[in-house]
Amino acid sequence: MNDALNSLVAPLGRLAEVELLTGGQFATTYRVTLADGERVVVKTAPVGTDGLLTYEHDLLRAEALVYGLAAELPALLMPRVLLTDFSRSLLPSDALVVSHLPGVPLVDAGFGPASSDPRTARAERGTGAVLAALHAIEGSAFGYPCGRQEATWAESFTGMVDELLEDAARWSVPVPVDEVRSALARHAHVxxxxxxxxxxxxxxxAGNVFVDPGTGAVVGVIDPERAFWGDPLADLVGVDPMGREPGTPALLAGYGPLDVDSPSARTRLDLYRMRLCLVMMIEITPRRFEGDWVEPHRAxxxxxxxxxxxALA
Structure with missing residues (x-):
């Protein structure tokens, strides 16, 4: 692998050191130190596609696209794309090389609750500000950047859920199909x-937000490979996938004006929670997750x- 990585980063410099980074469940990620001391991050997609959900094909290409859009918007605090290799000639899968971010992931920063640690509140406000800047980028259609797109959000979101139900059937994952379809039909108008x-x-x-551990300031944002063109409210579910509230007060303050309380907003938030839960339920089987954490997570x-x-019923 080091020979392939060396060839990949050769346009940037000679490879001196490689460190495998853990924590992700999709891509394989390396921190690479070059001979001149510069550090870069290399991400490679899974080699086999038989364990991918339908929407997960070409995710690194989507990540590169998002980073390209972010390059003109410093407020997004995203890495710069240094190299891409989608030829699958140097490595057996897509590869993306980006700049190395400062700071540490918020999940590892050791901050206390926002009520007792001002660094947490600052990190949450900073996250809200990043989301607001991201949502100012407007697309010409709805859907995945490198996948299926539709003219309306209702068509796009319904298609996203349909694909997940097809994935569940493919891997024989028991999900409440009738209830999901009923919820979609009942609330499509919102x-x-x-x-x-x-x-x-x-x-x-919090694992994809990098902060200054001394101050709580957000200094970087990573992993937008699962991004889509859609409703900004969906990001409030992604921030806290297992929560029921649409963001913390600090995050919403950092974001600025955003309707999270109207009947339409509350219903859409539950639809997005439904979709994300389907993703997390289904992926366990094809990815063959292992460990003591799997069954409590599934439950x-x-x-x-x-x-x-x-709530949707």
Whole structure:
């Protein structure tokens, strides 16, 4: 692997050191130190595609696209794309090389609750500000940057959920199909309340937000490979996938004016929770997750899905 990585980063310099980074469940990520001391991050997609959900094909290409859009917007605090290799000639899968960010992931910063640690509140406000800047980027359609797109959000979101139900059937994952379809049919009209497509990160939890551990200031944002063009409210579910509230007060203060309390907004938030829970339930099987955490995780996701469905019923 080092020989392939050396060839990949050769246009940037000679490879001196490689460190495999853990924590992700999709891509394989390396921190690479070059001979001149510069550090870069290399991400490679899974080699086999048989364990991918339908929407997960070409995710690194989507990530590169989002980083390209962010390059002109410093407020997004995203890495710069240094190299891409989608030829699959140097490595057996897509590869993306980006700049190395400062700081540490918020999940590892050791901050206390926002009520007792001002660094946490600052990090949450900063996350809200990043989301607001991201959502100012408008698309010409709704859907995945490198996948299926539609003219309306209702068509796009319904298609996203349909694909997930097909994935569940493919891997024989038991999900409440009838309840999901009923919720979609009952509430499709509220999806029409989204007139413009915004760029939605979808996965901006505390592991993908980098902060200054001394101050709590947000210094970087990573992993937008699951982004889509859609409703900004979906990002409030991605920030806290297992929560029931649409963001913390500090995050919403950092974001600025945003309707999270109207009947339409509350219903859409539950629809997005439903979708994300389906993703988390289904991916366990094809990815063959292992460890003591898997069954408690499955149980928590299942409970959260049924809470969302109950609210939608």
């Amino acid at each position: 999806l029409g309340d989204v007139p413009r497509s915004a760029l939605v990160h979808t996965d901006l939890w 928590a996701v299942t409970a959260n899905l049924h809470e969302a469905l109950a």
